[in-house]
Amino acid sequence: MPIQKICCIGAGYVGGPTCSVIALKCPDIKVTVVDKSQERIDQWNSEKLPIYEPGLYDVVKQRRGENLFFSTDIDNAIKEADLIFISVNTPTKTFGNGKGRAADLKYVESAARMIAEVANSSKIVVEKSTVPVRAAESISNILTANTFNKPNVKFQILSNPEFLAEGTAINDLLYADRVLIGGEDSAEGHAAIEELCKVYERWLPRKNILTTNTWSSELSKLAANAFLAQRISSINSLSAVCETTGADVSEVARAVGWDSRIGPKFLQASIGFGGSCFKKDILNLVYICEGLNLPEVAAYWQQVIDMNDYQKSRFSAKVIESLFNTVTDKRITLLGFAFKKDTGDTRESPAIDVAKTLLDEGAKLHVYDPKVEHSQILEDLTHPQVTEEPEHVRKSLTIHSDPYEATAGTHAIVLCTEWDEFVSLDYQRIYEGMMKPAYVFDGRKILDHQKLQSIGFIVQTIGKRLSRNSPNRVWGSKAQI
Ligand SMILES: NC(=O)C1=CN([C@@H]2O[C@H](COP(=O)(O)OP(=O)(O)OC[C@H]3O[C@@H](n4cnc5c(N)ncnc54)[C@H](O)[C@@H]3O)[C@@H](O)[C@H]2O)C=CC1
Ligand SMILES: O=C(O)[C@H]1O[C@H](OP(=O)(O)OP(=O)(O)OC[C@H]2O[C@@H](n3ccc(=O)[nH]c3=O)[C@H](O)[C@@H]2O)[C@H](O)[C@@H](O)[C@@H]1O
Numbered sequence: 001m002p003i004q005k006i007c008c009i010g011a012g013y014v015g016g017p018t019c020s021v022i023a024l025k026c027p028d029i030k031v032t033v034v035d036k037s038q039e040r041i042d043q044w045n046s047e048k049l050p051i052y053e054p055g056l057y058d059v060v061k062q063r064r065g066e067n068l069f070f071s072t073d074i075d076n077a078i079k080e081a082d083l084i085f086i087s088v089n090t091p092t093k094t095f096g097n098g099k100g101r102a103a104d105l106k107y108v109e110s111a112a113r114m115i116a117e118v119a120n121s122s123k124i125v126v127e128k129s130t131v132p133v134r135a136a137e138s139i140s141n142i143l144t145a146n147t148f149n150k151p152n153v154k155f156q157i158l159s160n161p162e163f164l165a166e167g168t169a170i171n172d173l174l175y176a177d178r179v180l181i182g183g184e185d186s187a188e189g190h191a192a193i194e195e196l197c198k199v200y201e202r203w204l205p206r207k208n209i210l211t212t213n214t215w216s217s218e219l220s221k222l223a224a225n226a227f228l229a230q231r232i233s234s235i236n237s238l239s240a241v242c243e244t245t246g247a248d249v250s251e252v253a254r255a256v257g258w259d260s261r262i263g264p265k266f267l268q269a270s271i272g273f274g275g276s277c278f279k280k281d282i283l284n285l286v287y288i289c290e291g292l293n294l295p296e297v298a299a300y301w302q303q304v305i306d307m308n309d310y311q312k313s314r315f316s317a318k319v320i321e322s323l324f325n326t327v328t329d330k331r332i333t334l335l336g337f338a339f340k341k342d343t344g345d346t347r348e349s350p351a352i353d354v355a356k357t358l359l360d361e362g363a364k365l366h367v368y369d370p371k372v373e374h375s376q377i378l379e380d381l382t383h384p385q386v387t388e389e390p391e392h393v394r395k396s397l398t399i400h401s402d403p404y405e406a407t408a409g410t411h412a413i414v415l416c417t418e419w420d421e422f423v424s425l426d427y428q429r430i431y432e433g434m435m436k437p438a439y440v441f442d443g444r445k446i447l448d449h450q451k452l453q454s455i456g457f458i459v460q461t462i463g464k465r466l467s468r469n470s471p472n473r474v475w476g477s478k479a480q481i
Pocket of ligand 1: 009010013014015035036037074087089090107110111128130162165166276
C-alpha cells in the first residue's frame with residue numbers, strides 16, 4: 001500500500017522544511033512533524049517560525065492544518081505512520097569516548113527506542129539525520145531487540161540523507177538535483193526503497209533519485225560534506241598565497257573553476273566555513289577513519305578543518321595587526337553574525353571566532369545582523385566554550401538593529417557574513433560617522449573596494465592585495481593584504 005501517513009521526529013532545520021515540502025507536493029499524505037520541544041512546536045504553529053528560511057513560511061501556511069501538522073504527541077504520530085523520518089540532531093560528542101570528534105547518537109537512539117516502544121504495526125524507518133556509516137545497523141538492532149514481543153511489527157531501515165543548504169532549503173528541496181536512498185539488498189529492502197522513491201517522484205524526475213546500499217548512502221553524505229568543505233579550504237589556502245603575491249583569489253577561482261572537470265561552485269574564498277554540519281561531519285569521518293586504523297586518511301580530512309581554523313585566526317590577526325596591533329577599547333563593528341547569508345543560524349559561525357578574538361583583545365564590539373536574534377548573539381558570545389568571563393563580554397558588547405547605528409563612531413568595520421544588504425549600504429554616510437582612519441575588513445569579498453577606497457576607507461579583504469589604499473594608511477608589518 002502506498003505511504004499514507006508520515007511522521008518526522010525532529011522539527012529542526014531539516015525536519016521542518018523537508019516535511020513542509022513533502023506535504024506541499026503530496027496533499028494526500030498526512031505529514032506530522034513531532035519534537036520533544038514544546039517551544040519549537042509552538043513556534044511552528046505560529047506566524048513566526050523557529051527558523052528563518054526564505055519561502056518556508058509560504059509553504060507552511062499553505063499546508064498547515066490541511067495535511068501538515070506540528071505536534072509534541074510523538075507516540076500517536078509514530079503509531080499511525082507508515083513511514084518515519086528520524087531528523088534529530090547528531091552533534092559532536094562533548095564528553096566520553098570520542099569526545100570532540102565522534103557523532104553523538106543519543107538522540108537517534110532515543111528516537112529509535114520511542115519507535116520500538118509504541119509501534120504496533122510495521123514501519124519504514126528512514127535515517128534523515130547525518131550519521132556515521134553503519135548507524136542503520138544500530139537502529140535496526142534497537143528496533144528488533146525491543147519488539148521481540150510484537151511478532152507482527154517489522155521494520156525496514158533506509159538511509160535518505162539530506163543535502164539541503166540553509167538559506168536555500170526550499171529551492172534545494174523543490175528542485176533537488178539528487179535524492180539519495182540507501183536500503184537493504186533484499187526483496188523487503190527494495191520494496192521499502194520503492195515506497196520512498198514514490199514519495200519523491202511526486203515532484204522530482206526519477207533520474208534524480210539515486211539508490212544504493214545502506215552503507216554507501218550513509219558514507220556518501222559524510223563524503224559530500226567533506227568534499228564541499230575541502231573545496232573551501234583549498235581556495236582559502238590559496239587566498240593566503242594571493243595576499244602575498246599580488247594574485248587575486250577570485251580570478252584564480254574563476255580560472256580554475258572554468259575547467260569543466262572542476263566547476264565554478266564552492267570556490268568563494270571567505271573567513272572560513274561555518275554551519276552546524278561541515279566541521280561536525282568531517283570530525284565524524286576522521287574519527288571513523290581512526291577507528292578503522294587508517295591514520296593517513298584521517299589526517300588527510302583533518303587538514304580540511306585545520307586549514308579552516310587557520311583561515312579564521314589569520315583573518316582576526318590581520319584585523320588586529322592593521323589597527324596598530326591593538327584593539328583595546330577601540331570600537332569595532334561586526335557586520336553579520338550568521339554563518340552565511342539568508343539564515344538566522346549561527347552554529348559554528350566564523351563570526352563567533354572573530355568576535356571572540358577581538359573581545360579577548362579588549363575591543364568594544366558592536367554587532368549588527370539582519371536576521372540573528374540579539375539573544376542568540378549574546379548567548380553565543382557568553383557561552384563557556386567562548387569565554388571564561390561572560391561579564392566582561394556583556395560589558396564590551398552592544399547589539400544593534402540598525403547598521404548605521406552599529407557603525408557610528410567605530411574604528412573599523414569587519415564584514416563577516418555576505419548579506420546582500422551590506423553591498424548597498426550608504427558607505428559615504430558610514431564613513432562620515434566613523435573614526436579616522438576608517439577601516440573596512442571585507443571577510444567575504446563582496447564590497448566594491450575601489451569605491452570604498454575612493455570614499456577614503458582603508459580596505460582589506462581576503463585573497464587580494466589592494467594596492468590603492470588611502471594615502472594615510474599605516475600598515476602592520478606583516479599585515480599587508
Ligand atoms: N541543518 C542543516 O542544514 C542540515 C542538517 N543535516 C542533518 O540533519 C540532522 C538534523 O539537523 P538540524 O535539523 O539542523 O537539527 P536541529 O537541532 O535544528 O533539529 C533537531 C530537532 O530534533 C529534536 N529532537 C532531538 N531528539 C528528539 C527526540 N528523541 N524526540 C523528538 N525530538 C527530538 C530537537 O528538539 C530539535 O528540535 C543532523 O544530523 C544534521 O547533521 C543534514 C543536512 C542539512
Ligand atoms: O549537511 C548539511 O548540513 C549541509 O551542509 C552544507 O549546507 P550549509 O552548511 O547550510 O551551507 P553552505 O552553503 O554549504 O555553506 C557552508 C559554509 O561554507 C561557506 N562557504 C560556502 C561556499 C563557498 O564557496 N565559500 C564559503 O566560504 C558559507 O559561507 C558557510 O559558512 C551543504 O552545502 C549541504 O549540501 C548540506 O546538506
